[in-house]
Amino acid sequence: MRFANTRILITAAASGIGAAAARRFASEGATVVMSDIDNDRLVACAEAMKSLPGRITTHAADVSDERQIQDLVAHAATTLGGLDVLVNNAGLGCHGRVTELSTDDWRRVLGISLDSVFYATRAAMPHLITSHGCIVNTASISGLAGDYGFAAYAAAKGGVVNLTRTLALDHARDGVRVNAVCPGLVATQLTRKFFDNARIARAYEDAIPMGRAAQPEEIASVIAFLASSDASYVTGVNLAADGGLMAATGQPNFTRLM
Template sequence: MQRFSGKTVIVTGAASGFGEATARSFHAEGANVVLLDADEDNLNKVAEQFSKERSLAIACDIADSAAVNRAIKDAAEHLGQIDVLVNNAGIARPGQPEETSDETWASVINIDLSGTFYCARAAIPHLKKTKGNIINVASISGMGGDWNFPAYNAAKGGVVNLTRSLALDLGKHGIRVNSVNPGLSRTAMGKGLVEDEAKAKKFIERTALGRLGEPEDIASVIVFLASEEAGYVTGATIPVDGGTSASNGQPPME
């Protein structure tokens, strides 16, 4: 199925994890894909695996609004239009609140929340022309707090509500805006928890489907939200967490 033939999709954080899987999924469905990431080395390695005729790799720190503006402008000029923006780039820094430095707080907020806004703001004039859409990758940590990640929880909570705000403001232009909210998944960001067997086991016990997420699980929902099949979906906050957020946080009773 080539649902995105002739369309251009920008994916931030495309050098690994959800972003890489999402870029691959869109590319497989015929899209021209723009891969954005601050990690230039890994970005170039990933980009080598995409069709040169239907892809463009741009090294970009999304916390830098001027760099974002240049990247979006270059993408539009190179590929002619922008139809979909996937705001996936993000970082997580653990720590108790009293141990969280100004630098840690600022770096997480600047990338996870401000960077999401900068990319959306730069893309909106182009998305108005195509009646395109935005998918923000938040987290179940943005739907309810969890321990030891105050900056990440705050940033992702902001992304969830930013999604609703953008959906309301942009709907009149035919632009849809939604967020996906992954649970613990096998990505570089979740590596510390995934590789700790005891912690991973506890998390899996709280997950209805009894397994961790894979990048492709999240990518498939993002692609659906960008498609015409989701044409009446906007302002939605969709957990993609195997049922973790459906419970009260307790493991099943023996």
């Protein structure tokens, strides 16, 4: 019951990492507002967690819409009587080099993956200052280094990474900690196409030192740590949870080749 009496808002919570984080927090006693653009899936996901010790409510919102995010944060703060933890989890990728991306694709990826973090953080910060709370952003290892053919996603997640650092600096004296988890490949509905493609699946298996993708629950564990009092002296950190992928220089695996 590490999060008993803790008030938490999670975006993109109807599946994947967001749902796993909601489940983890609620299993440890938190009161959670889950949000997602897909209300039907959101309600079904929350219903599946009703037996957990914590309390869960839902509020549908499009995270790329500034007004909807303002309403979401206001609803969460009113419903919960304040806010202790904000988990900015929304993200979207789009394959394409800059010469291939449409302006609409670029704006959509930036809107969901980066603008949403700005909107939610700006709205939630006064509540978090009052509670001396914290923020955990879901960034990506694609925000720590580049990826071939993912210009928009890398730009958005790179923005989340450096926004996390700057928010931590700006609000440390306010008593608010801000950190991010940077996952590598995670087995979710959004990444299913990678596992369905044998060549891509094998390439990931060869590249990841641990030889497998993460499960959403493993990323949720990192989010829970960063949100907990166990991380009370941790702020401004972008923590890679990638099975060791970022530990490599990118050079060939000479052990295997030689």
